[in-house]
Amino acid sequence: MELKQSNETTNKVSDHKTSKMKHPPGLYMLFCTEMWERFSYYGMRALLVMYLTTEFVSGGLGIDKVTAVKMYGIFTSLVYLTPLAGGYISDRYIGHRKAITIGGIIMALGQFTLFSHQSMTALYIGLFLLIIGNGFFKPNISTLIGDLYPEGDKRKDAAFTIFYMGINLGSFFAPLVCGTLAENLMATKQAGEIIHYGFRYGFLAAGIGMVIGQVIFNLLSNKYLGDIGKTPVVKANKSSDKNDANKPLTKQEKNRTIVICILTAFVVVFWTGFEQAGSSLTIYTQQYVNRNVGGWEVPVSWFQSLNPLFIVLFGIPVSKLWLKLANRKKGDLSIPTKMAIGMIMLGIGFILMVGAVMQRGGNVQDTAIKANMLWLVGAYYLHTMGELCLSPVGLSMVSKLAPAKIASFLMGVWLLSSFIANELAGVIASYTETLGHLEIFGGIAVVSILIGLILLALNKTLVKMME
Numbered sequence: 001m002e003l004k005q006s007n008e009t010t011n012k013v014s015d016h017k018t019s020k021m022k023h024p025p026g027l028y029m030l031f032c033t034e035m036w037e038r039f040s041y042y043g044m045r046a047l048l049v050m051y052l053t054t055e056f057v058s059g060g061l062g063i064d065k066v067t068a069v070k071m072y073g074i075f076t077s078l079v080y081l082t083p084l085a086g087g088y089i090s091d092r093y094i095g096h097r098k099a100i101t102i103g104g105i106i107m108a109l110g111q112f113t114l115f116s117h118q119s120m121t122a123l124y125i126g127l128f129l130l131i132i133g134n135g136f137f138k139p140n141i142s143t144l145i146g147d148l149y150p151e152g153d154k155r156k157d158a159a160f161t162i163f164y165m166g167i168n169l170g171s172f173f174a175p176l177v178c179g180t181l182a183e184n185l186m187a188t189k190q191a192g193e194i195i196h197y198g199f200r201y202g203f204l205a206a207g208i209g210m211v212i213g214q215v216i217f218n219l220l221s222n223k224y225l226g227d228i229g230k231t232p233v234v235k236a237n238k239s240s241d242k243n244d245a246n247k248p249l250t251k252q253e254k255n256r257t258i259v260i261c262i263l264t265a266f267v268v269v270f271w272t273g274f275e276q277a278g279s280s281l282t283i284y285t286q287q288y289v290n291r292n293v294g295g296w297e298v299p300v301s302w303f304q305s306l307n308p309l310f311i312v313l314f315g316i317p318v319s320k321l322w323l324k325l326a327n328r329k330k331g332d333l334s335i336p337t338k339m340a341i342g343m344i345m346l347g348i349g350f351i352l353m354v355g356a357v358m359q360r361g362g363n364v365q366d367t368a369i370k371a372n373m374l375w376l377v378g379a380y381y382l383h384t385m386g387e388l389c390l391s392p393v394g395l396s397m398v399s400k401l402a403p404a405k406i407a408s409f410l411m412g413v414w415l416l417s418s419f420i421a422n423e424l425a426g427v428i429a430s431y432t433e434t435l436g437h438l439e440i441f442g443g444i445a446v447v448s449i450l451i452g453l454i455l456l457a458l459n460k461t462l463v464k465m466m467e
Contacts (some may be wrong), residue, residue, distance in 0.1 A: 023148075023155060023159055023162065024148050024149075024224070025224045026144075026148050026221075026224040026225045026228070027145065027148060027159055027162060027163070028162075029216065029217070029220045029221065029224045029225075030141060030144055030145055030148075030163065030166075030217075031162060031163055031165075031166035032166070032213070032216050033100070033141065033213045033214075033216055033217040034141055034163065034166050034167055034170070034213075035166040035167070035169050035170035035213070036170060036209045036210065036212050036213025036216070037104065037107070037137060037141075037170070037209075037210060037213050038166075038167050038168075038169075038170030038171045038174065039170035039171070039173060039174040039177075039206070039209040039210075039213075040107060040108075040111060040170075040174070040206045040207065040209040040210035040213070041079075041107075041130075041134070041174075041206075042170065042171040042174040042175060042304065042308075043174035043175065043177060043178035043179075043202060043203075043205060043206035043209065044111060044114065044130070044178070044202070044203055044206045045076070045278055045304070046174065046175035046178060046179055046202075046278070046301040046304040047178060047179065047182050047199050047202045047203070047301055048072055048075070048278070049068055049069065049072050049278060049279055049282050049283065050182075050197070050199070050282065050286065050300060050301070051197075051199045052067075052068035052071060052072070052123075053065050053068045053283070054197055054199070056118070057196070058194070058195060058196050058197055059118065059187075059196045059197035059198065059199050059200070060118075060197065060199065061118070061119075061120060061123065065283060065430075065432075065433055066430045066433055067430075069279040069280065069283070069426050069429035069430050069432075070426045070427065070429075070430050071426070072278060072279050072426055072429075073275075073279065073422055073423050073424070073425050073426010073427060073429065073430075074423065074426060075127050075130075075131065076275060076278065076422040076425075076426075077418075077419045077420070077421075077422035077423040077426070078131045078419070079130070079131055079134050079138075079422075080415050080416070080418040080419040080422065081135075081416070081419045082131055082132060082134060082135025083134070083135050083138045083139040083412075083415055084135075084139075084412045084415070084416075085135055086099060086103065086134075086135035086136040086137070086138070086139055086140070087139035087140065087412070089136070090136070090139070090140050090232065091232060092232055093232055094232065095229055095230050095231055095232045096140040096141075096143050096144055096147075096229035097140075097144070097221060097225070097228075097229040097230055098230075099136045099137070099140045100136070100137055100140050100141055100144075100217060100229075101214065101217065101218060102133075102136050103133045103134065103135065103136030103137030103138075103140075104133065104137055104210060104213060104214040104217070105133070105214065106129050106130075106132055106133030106136065107129065107130055107133030107134060107137065107210050108133075108207050108210040108211050108214065109129050109133075110125075110126045110127065110128070110129030110130035110133060110207075111126065111130070111203050111204070111206045111207030111210060112203075112204070112207045113125050113126035113129060114126035114127075114200070114203035114207075115200045115201070115203040115204040115207060118199075118200065126203075139415075140229070142160075142163070143229075144225065144228060144229050145159055145160060145163050147228045147229060148225075148228065160392075160395075164311075164315065164392065165311075165312060165315060167308075168307075168308035168309075168311040168312050168315070169308070169312060170209075170308075171305070171307070171308035172305045172308035172309050172312060173305070174206070174209070174304075174305075175301040175302055175303075175304035175305045176302055176305050177205055178202035178203075178205050178206055178301065179202065179299040179300070179301025179302050179304075180299060181198055181201040181202045181204075181205055182197050182198050182199045182201065182202035182299075182301065183197060183198075183299040183300070183301065184299065185198065185201075186198025186200075186201040186202075202301075249403055253403040255465040255466070256401040256402070256403070256465070256466055257401075257402070257403065257410065258465065259401065259462050259465050259466050260397070260398055260401055260402060260410050260413065260414070261413065262458075262462065263335070263336065263339060263394065263397065263462070264413055264414055264416075264417045265417075266339065266343070266451060266455050267339070267390065267394060267414075267417045267421075268417045268420050268421045268424070269343065269421075269447065269448060269451045270339075270342060270343055270346055270386065270390055270421075270448070271417060271418050271421030271422070271425070272421040272422075272424045272425045272428065272444075273346050273347075273350065273383075273425075273444045273447075273448050274346060274383055274386075274387065274421075274425075275421060275422050275425035276425055276428070276429060276444070277304065277307065277380070277383070278304070279425060279426060279429035280428075280429040280432045280437070280440060280441075281303075281353070281376070281379075282300060282303075282304075283429075283432070284353075284356075284432075284437055285300050285303055285376060286300045287367050288356075288360060288367065288369070288370060288371055288437075289356070289370060289371050289372075289373050289375075289376055290370035290371065290372060290373055291373060298373070303376060303380065306377060306380040306381070306384075307380055307383065307384050307387070310380065310381055310384035310385070311384055311387070311388065314384070314385065314388065315388060318385075318388045318389075319392075322338075334459055334462075334463050335393055335394075335397050335462075335463075335466070336455055336456070336458065336459045336462045336463065337456065337459055338389045338390065338393045339389065339390045339393060339394065339455060340452045340453070340455040340456040340459070341386070341389045341452070342385075342386035342387065342388075342389035342390030342393075342452075343386065343390070343448050343449070343451050343452030343455060344386075344448070344449050344452035344453070345382045345383070345385050345386035345389065346382070346383055346386040346444075346448045347444070347445045347446070347447075347448030347449035347452065348382050348445070348449070349378070349379040349380070349381075349382030349383045349386070349445075350379065350441045350442070350444045350445035350448065351442075351445045352375050352376075352378045352379045352382065353375060353376070353379050353437075353441040353445075354438060354441050354442050354445060355375050356371035356372070356375035356376065356379075357371070357437050357438045357441060358438070359371045359372065359375070362436075362438055363436035363437060363438050363439075394414065395414070398410055398411055398414050401466060428440060428444070
């Protein structure tokens, strides 16, 4: 009898430990919601520059390339600016869950507006709705992930890794689905050449994806999230000690804040180069890269799936590498070192694009002369590995170093780096027509590697300030 009771007690303890190791179901619900939102955003983004530059009679808007890449840069930069306002409103007035629903609905309307009519008016209204909707959605869904776990829970890092996989799963499939609709299934062809693209149907698919994500979220959130995210943070924290908020920052907190701002400035350079994927790299792929595989031409938009595919394939191995390094006697690589490696890898990726340009004989305008697509695949691979050294590390850095009372503000500062970078990326891409791809790709390569080396030189100073 005593043995039986002992076994039952042991089983209960074992079950309790197992449940503590498992992630809450709410994580996977949010995983699916974010996956479909990213499907919507990246599906549209993969087509945007092509839609802008393609002639009106062929299904586009007939905008010149310089203006198109500038518009692309403005759009993608504003997407990272509005989350500051969306986060502020949700924290104080409506709560995270309402903000996600409002944002999702507005973004779906934006995609359907792009689908509704082939015109500049529909374009401006659609992009405006996408910018506003993203402002409500983006800063709040990540917050809900953190709220699922108590403070200090060791599962939290793994949870964000799983969530990051959801982001990139949606980003991977989006260009494949939306691009296939625009460039194959809904396109009109004559003698194997596209005479009219089906961009509208790519936008329609993106809108439907957003609706699916919202249906999942609103049907299952009460069941799997309970009351998490329903109450605005300010109301929930009314009982907290107000004196803490009035205390000045300590010397250590000031140093850590300075480090966050310095690294954010370096990150601007990385994202400026990285975001060429949707502008100058897309145009170069469309005009000058040999996309034929066994007599079949790979859609231009499909190359936008390489980055998320590489993240899905290498994200977990890279995180295991950091863990293995952390278990050494020397410990893990420092945050500035990892970010510097990311910068250098971005630069090497653009060196490969210089190789693609040189294969064609330099800045030759003849579109009949094509570069091997392996140059482009290699560049996307290196850019992705650079991203894995920099982006997740940066988010972790801000969450660890930021003083509690200005943590949200500093996370906003980190997001502002993407806002500035996307704007700069559009400006730089607009010069490819006048300066040439060789100069643009080569210039980005040199600057990225140089900035990476400077960051390595500052490593000891920054680490000392962080401790």
